[in-house]
Amino acid sequence: MKRYRGTIITIILFGLVLLFIFLFIYQYFGYNKYIYYGKDAPIITELHPIVSAKSKELVEKANQKNISMVITESFRSTERQDKLYAQGRKTEGNIVTHAQGGESYHNYGLAIDFALEDEEGNYIWDTAYDGNGNHIADWDEIVIIAKELGFEWGGDWRSFKDYPHLQMTFGLSIKQLQRGLRPKTEIAE
Template identity: 60%
Template structure:
C-alpha cells in the first residue's frame, strides 16, 4: 500500500522532458532487432549489463539501490494490470500483457533501501551528496542509456527504467506474433 501511495505522490511532481536516446529512426540501434528481443524470457543481455553498471555506480555513490522488477512474464503483467480493475487495490500499471517493455526484458524498476526497508522516496538525500538519491539514480541511469519513466508526459512512472533500442511496443508485438518486425 505504501508503494501505491508513493507512486501517486510521485505522479504529482513536474519533471523536465528530455530526448530519449534511440527514440527516432535515425537513432535506432541496428544491432538489436525485435526478433532477437522477443526470443528471450529474461532481461536482454545489454539491459542486464546496464543494470549491473547502474548498481555498481549507485554503490560507488553510497546509494543503496534495489532492482524490484526486471523481465515480467505476461501472466505477472496481467496480474498487475488487474489491480484496481478486476482485482482489489489501486491501479499500478496501464499496460496489460505484451504492452510493457518489461514483457520483452527491456525494462527494470527500482527502489532505495534504508535500514527500515525499501522506499520510493524521491526527495531524501540519504547519502549526503546534496541531491536526492532517487534523482541521482535517474541521472546515472540516463547516462548509461536508460529512459527514465519520470521524464514521461502524463503518467510518470518514477521507478521505471527502460532501453527500447528504438523499438516500439507495436514492433515487438508484431515480432512476437509473426516472427517478423517491419
C-alpha cells in the same frame, strides 16, 4: 516534350518505390541493430543482455555514491503483467500500470524497476530521500546515472509518471516488438 514526360514520370515513380523500400528496411532493420523473427519470435524469459549489464553497472555506480538501490523487478511475464494491470481495476490495490500483457517493455526484457534501501534495510520509493546526505535526492542521482547509461526514465513521461521505471527501447516501439522485431544482443555503438 510529350515523349520525355512519360520517361520522367517513370523515373519519379521508380525513385519513390526505391525510397519506400529504403524507408521500410530502415524502419524495421535500421543499421543492422535488429533481428526480425515475425511470428517465430522466441519467448523472452529474462532481461536482454545489454539491459542486464547496464542494470548491474547502475547499481555499482549508485553504490559508489553511497546510495543503496535495489532492482525490484526486471523481466515480467505477460501473465504477471496482466495481474498488475488488473490491480486497482478488477482486484484490490492501486493502479500501478496502464500496460496489459505484451504492452510493456518489461515483457520483452527491456525494462527494470528500482527502489532505494534505507539504513534499516527497508525498500522505499521516497523520491526526496537523501540517504547519503549530500543534499541531492538519491532518486535524482540514480536517474542521472541511469540516463548516462542509456536508460529512459518513466518519470519523464507526459502522462502516468512511473518514477521507479527505467527502460532501454533500442529505438523499438511496443508494436514493433509485438510483431517480432528484437534488438540484437550486441549492438555496435
